[in-house]
Amino acid sequence: xxxxxxxxxxxxxxxxxxxxxxSISIDFYPGEFIVVIGPSGAGKSTFIRCIxxxxxxSEGEIIFDQNHIEKLSGRKLRKExxxxxxxxxxxxxxxxxxxxxNVLHGQLSNTPLFKSLFGLYRHEDKQExxxxxxxxGLQDEIYKRADELSGGQMQxxxxxxxxxxxxxxxxxxxxxxxxxxxxxxIVMQQLHTISQEKNLTCVVNLHQVDYxxxxxxxxxxxxxxxxxxxxxPSQLTDAIIRDxxxxxxxxxxxxxxxxxxxxxxxxCSIQWAGGSNDE
Amino acid sequence: xxxxxxxHKIPIDKRDPKKIFAVxxxxxxxxxxxxxxxxxxxxxMFMGLPSFVLFFFEKFFPPSxxxxxxxxxxxxxxxxxxxxxxxxxxxxxxxxxxxxxKNTNKFITLRVITRGFVNVLRNIPFIIWGxxxxxxxxxxxxxxxxxxxxxxxxxxxxxxxxxIDEISEESLEALRANGAxxxxxxxxxxxxxxxxxxxxxxxxxxxxxxxxxxxxxxxxAGGIGxxxxxxxxxxxxxxxxxxxxVVVAIVLLTELITNLIRKRFVN
Numbered sequence: 001x002x003x004x005x006x007x008x009x010x011x012x013x014x015x016x017x018x019x020x021x022x023s024i025s026i027d028f029y030p031g032e033f034i035v036v037i038g039p040s041g042a043g044k045s046t047f048i049r050c051i052x053x054x055x056x057x058s059e060g061e062i063i064f065d066q067n068h069i070e071k072l073s074g075r076k077l078r079k080e081x082x083x084x085x086x087x088x089x090x091x092x093x094x095x096x097x098x099x100x101x102n103v104l105h106g107q108l109s110n111t112p113l114f115k116s117l118f119g120l121y122r123h124e125d126k127q128e129x130x131x132x133x134x135x136x137g138l139q140d141e142i143y144k145r146a147d148e149l150s151g152g153q154m155q156x157x158x159x160x161x162x163x164x165x166x167x168x169x170x171x172x173x174x175x176x177x178x179x180x181x182x183x184x185x186i187v188m189q190q191l192h193t194i195s196q197e198k199n200l201t202c203v204v205n206l207h208q209v210d211y212x213x214x215x216x217x218x219x220x221x222x223x224x225x226x227x228x229x230x231x232x233p234s235q236l237t238d239a240i241i242r243d244x245x246x247x248x249x250x251x252x253x254x255x256x257x258x259x260x261x262x263x264x265x266x267x268c269s270i271q272w273a274g275g276s277n278d279e
Numbered sequence: 280x281x282x283x284x285x286x287h288k289i290p291i292d293k294r295d296p297k298k299i300f301a302v303x304x305x306x307x308x309x310x311x312x313x314x315x316x317x318x319x320x321x322x323x324m325f326m327g328l329p330s331f332v333l334f335f336f337e338k339f340f341p342p343s344x345x346x347x348x349x350x351x352x353x354x355x356x357x358x359x360x361x362x363x364x365x366x367x368x369x370x371x372x373x374x375x376x377x378x379x380x381k382n383t384n385k386f387i388t389l390r391v392i393t394r395g396f397v398n399v400l401r402n403i404p405f406i407i408w409g410x411x412x413x414x415x416x417x418x419x420x421x422x423x424x425x426x427x428x429x430x431x432x433x434x435x436x437x438x439x440x441x442x443i444d445e446i447s448e449e450s451l452e453a454l455r456a457n458g459a460x461x462x463x464x465x466x467x468x469x470x471x472x473x474x475x476x477x478x479x480x481x482x483x484x485x486x487x488x489x490x491x492x493x494x495x496x497x498x499x500a501g502g503i504g505x506x507x508x509x510x511x512x513x514x515x516x517x518x519x520x521x522x523x524x525v526v527v528a529i530v531l532l533t534e535l536i537t538n539l540i541r542k543r544f545v546n
Binding site for chain 1: 449450452453454455456457458459460462463466467468471472474475
């Protein structure tokens, strides 16, 4: 199978000396649900943002769907970006705009300016927007202003917006880091279910190792700008996790590290994971 | 005794008191210098107060309301100047605001040039613009409107630019990520979030313009100010005071209305 996204020797240097990414090479295949874990400052966010050029990489190649993303600019770049959906930690909705318009922003790249100005989105886009909102349980909030929603609801609008792009690849940068434990579970669950349904390839940055183990088909561990682990969650042992988070153990977000892991399931662990992550 | 001494050794302020004293002394010295240089006599000022009050009540009262109806067209003119100038300035200032804000304009040179131009407009008081423009266009309404437009553009462009700067980069990032064009980001991302600030500053500019268009009359640039000037020159103090009262009423009413609009729309 050909990879959907192929990254070769990706380097990002901030300023003159700060190497956020240290020559990362990795291939992502269609249908994978990849969770990227690592301590904060490891380069997770920079990595995921290089894929759709929210951050411009310093060196390396990003081949998405046979296109060299790193070489594109202007209209061509926007066209490729529209095939990549993105979900953000802080939702990044337009607060004073209502929910359905926020979701329809996902189709802006396929709508001429004057049509979007007058709200003349295609009927099937509007229909899909409503269906997506129903699917995430927001059918009663369609005309509410986005800033009237709770964090969990906002993130679900964010998911709908990304999905309305009908993307080939879905990126999520810490989608549940700002949410309370219950909302985090719901959002993560919906993200997982919908991407499975649509057979979407997902790359998700997470703090929470337990969520990574639960949902991922493949886990990538990043430490100091380099990939230090790449494999199925079953191979992710406590020793490896400890190595990834070396020196930043407080961020491990593990239920506990002394072998009692399997005994405490569900709520308790989720609360611990979410609670300590209110940034 | 020991503890007493220890207490005295803990300063609660590390700043040097001499420095503060020096600053206060310099500010006070400036006042003294100004008073001496201009030969201002506070005693004279104080002694003149009774005759001022006497003059005021003798000449200006009772207010003459005989010609009240004749003021109406000038009142409407004055408000008209404020409306037109605010309207035109808000459109031009919005474009300048976009050019000045680093959120919407990535070209530093263009940003600096626009900001410099706007600063010139803003820092020349409208009364000077009025006096200059009277030489070019002659006495009349167009001078008043032009002077107000120039200053209002200066004022609003800067306020708009600051409001656009405050819009978080994050919310715009999402639109950029899903492939929206520059204009789409502007119209769907920036403008919706800019609306409250836009209403706030534009109403504020309107208030200022109502007040300014009164003063513009004094330099012959049209409006109700002309009437005040003419009547005082003709020693018709009674009428002048009525017009002043009308002006105060207009200004207060404008502020009342703009405040109501603000409460209704800005949140």
